[in-house]
Amino acid sequence: MRSRKTVILGAVAAVALASSLVYAASGMNEEQNDAAALAQAKISLVQAIAAAEQHVGGKAASAQLEDENGRLVYGVEVIRDGTASDVKVDIAEGKVLSVQSDANEHEGVDEREGRADR
Numbered sequence: 001m002r003s004r005k006t007v008i009l010g011a012v013a014a015v016a017l018a019s020s021l022v023y024a025a026s027g028m029n030e031e032q033n034d035a036a037a038l039a040q041a042k043i044s045l046v047q048a049i050a051a052a053e054q055h056v057g058g059k060a061a062s063a064q065l066e067d068e069n070g071r072l073v074y075g076v077e078v079i080r081d082g083t084a085s086d087v088k089v090d091i092a093e094g095k096v097l098s099v100q101s102d103a104n105e106h107e108g109v110d111e112r113e114g115r116a117d118r
Helices: 001-040 045-056
Strands: 059-067 073-080 083-090 096-101 108-111
Touching: 001 045, 045 059, 045 073, 045 096, 059 083
Parallel strands: none
Antiparallel strands: 059 073, 073 083, 083 096, 096 108
16 A cells, blocks of 8 residues: 555656656747847847937836747837836847837837838
8 A cells, every 4th residue: 555655656756847847848948949039130239229229319227138929029128308118129120119108108110111100
């Protein structure tokens, strides 16, 4: 009877270990995919910051790589006149895709022409 409990506990432990390994591997695949996409980027984070600052007319407070609906973009927080704006910049072309201020005002960008809709 005791050996049966030991076998069952061993099986449960093996399943738990296998599940955690699969979960860890899936996370590494996402990181590897992000790294591969970033390696294909045509612009650097520094260039994305410059584009965002120029577009908004302010200074960057933070910047990072973000997943925006399955698409990698640079997310740059730009401060102008005390208002923060979240600027999304395309990693492939360096175009500003969108600007959203903390006041929930949304400024769309026509990606084909690179013009802001105002």
